[in-house]
Amino acid sequence: xxxxxxxxxxxxxxxxxxxxxxxxxxxxxxxxxxxxxxxxxxxxxxxxxxxxxxxxxxxxxxxxxxxxxxxxxxxxxxxxxxxxxxxxxxxxxxxxxxxxxxxxxxxxxxxxxxxxxxxxxxxxxxxxxxxxxxxxxxxxxxxxxxxxxxxxxxxxxxxxxxxxxxxxxxx
Amino acid sequence: xxxxxxxxxxxxxxxxxxxxxxxxxxxxxxxxxxxxxxxxxxxxxxxxxxxxxxxxxxxxxxxxxxxxxxxxxxxxxxxxxxxxxxxxxxxxxxxxxxxxxxxxxxxxxxxxxxxxxxxxxxxxxxxxxxxxxxxxxxxxxxxxxxxxxxxxxxxxxxxxxxxxxxxxxxxxxxxxxxxxxxxxxxxxxxxxxxxxxxx
Numbered sequence: 001x002x003x004x005x006x007x008x009x010x011x012x013x014x015x016x017x018x019x020x021x022x023x024x025x026x027x028x029x030x031x032x033x034x035x036x037x038x039x040x041x042x043x044x045x046x047x048x049x050x051x052x053x054x055x056x057x058x059x060x061x062x063x064x065x066x067x068x069x070x071x072x073x074x075x076x077x078x079x080x081x082x083x084x085x086x087x088x089x090x091x092x093x094x095x096x097x098x099x100x101x102x103x104x105x106x107x108x109x110x111x112x113x114x115x116x117x118x119x120x121x122x123x124x125x126x127x128x129x130x131x132x133x134x135x136x137x138x139x140x141x142x143x144x145x146x147x148x149x150x151x152x153x154x155x156x157x158x159x160x161x162x163x164x165x166x167x168x169x170x171x
Numbered sequence: 172x173x174x175x176x177x178x179x180x181x182x183x184x185x186x187x188x189x190x191x192x193x194x195x196x197x198x199x200x201x202x203x204x205x206x207x208x209x210x211x212x213x214x215x216x217x218x219x220x221x222x223x224x225x226x227x228x229x230x231x232x233x234x235x236x237x238x239x240x241x242x243x244x245x246x247x248x249x250x251x252x253x254x255x256x257x258x259x260x261x262x263x264x265x266x267x268x269x270x271x272x273x274x275x276x277x278x279x280x281x282x283x284x285x286x287x288x289x290x291x292x293x294x295x296x297x298x299x300x301x302x303x304x305x306x307x308x309x310x311x312x313x314x315x316x317x318x319x320x321x322x323x324x325x326x327x328x329x330x331x332x333x334x335x336x337x338x339x340x341x342x343x344x345x346x347x348x349x350x351x352x353x354x355x356x357x358x359x360x361x362x363x364x365x366x367x368x369x370x
Contacts, residue, residue, distance in 0.1 A: 005276060074274075076198055076329065076332070079274060079333055080332070080336045083273045083334075083337045084340035084344065111350055111354065135272075135273060135274055135275055135343075135344065137275075163339060166339040170339055
C-alpha cells in the first residue's frame, strides 16, 4: 500500500463497511476521511467519495459473511504474476494455510471499476483468501484487518517463490 | 514560483526522493541525475549534471533561457510539463525494447507504451507519455511537478521489473492498446481531478 494506490475496507455490520477514500494518500488520511458505505445500495455518507474499487469490496462482504476486512494492493511480486495472467501455485504448507488454498487464481483481465472486474475477481477469490487481478494487482481478505494484511504479506512471498521456481526451471 | 523558490525546491529534492522512495525498495533503484524546472516561458532552472542531486548547492543551479536540446524539445512541445528528470534506474536500464501496457497503473500514469528513445528525438519518444528509456540506458521522466515526475520514475521502474521478471512466466500479457489509452484519458480527465476535489 503506497501513495494513493490500492484500497482498504473493514466490515462494520451486516450492511455497512468503511473504506478508504478515492485518490488520497495513505500518509495523509485521518479517521474522519474514511467513508461509510452500504454494500447493498453502494450509497455512502458525507462529501468524500469512496475508493473507485468499492464494488469489489461490497461483493466480497455480500458473498463471504465471515470476512471482516478486504485489502486491494498493487504489490510488486503479485503484480509480476498478474501481468503474466498466471495462477500462483503455492507449495509452502504454511503459506497454503494463510492463503486458504494451494492455487491462487488470477481473474481474467477487465477494465478497472467495471462490473466484469468485480464479478471475475469475486469468482477468483471464492475458495481462498487472495486472488490476483490480471494486469492490475491483488485482493486479499481476512477475518480481521491484521489477518488480511498477513494474507497480503504471505501472498507476496508465495508469488516471489513461484517466480524463483520458474527461473530455476529455466536455467 | 520565483527563482528563489524554485532553487529551494531543487535543493530539497533529494530529501523528497528519499522520503518518497521509502517502502519501494522491492520496485528497484531510482537515482535522479539531473533536474530541469520550468519557471516560465523563457526561464528554466537546470541542475549541474556533474553533481548528484544530493550534492547540489546554490552554485550548481543555473537559470537558463535556452536549455540543452533534449530539455528544449520537451519544454517546447509539452506546455503542461514543468519538471524533467534524467534518471539512472536499476531495471529500466536493462530494458531494450518498447514496453506495451502491461499494468493498469502504468497505462494510466505513463501512457500506452514506454518507448526506447533516441535523445535527439525525445519529443516523439514521449508523445502522449510521461516516461521513456534512452538508448544509452538512462531514463527521462516528466510531470507537472517534481512529485508527478518522480512518481513516473518510480512507476517506470516497477513496470520495467514486471516486464523483465514476467518473461520467466511466459511474458507479460499486454492490455489492449485502445483500453490502455482509454484508461489514461480517464485518469487525466477524471480520476486525478476527483482526487483533488476529495481533499
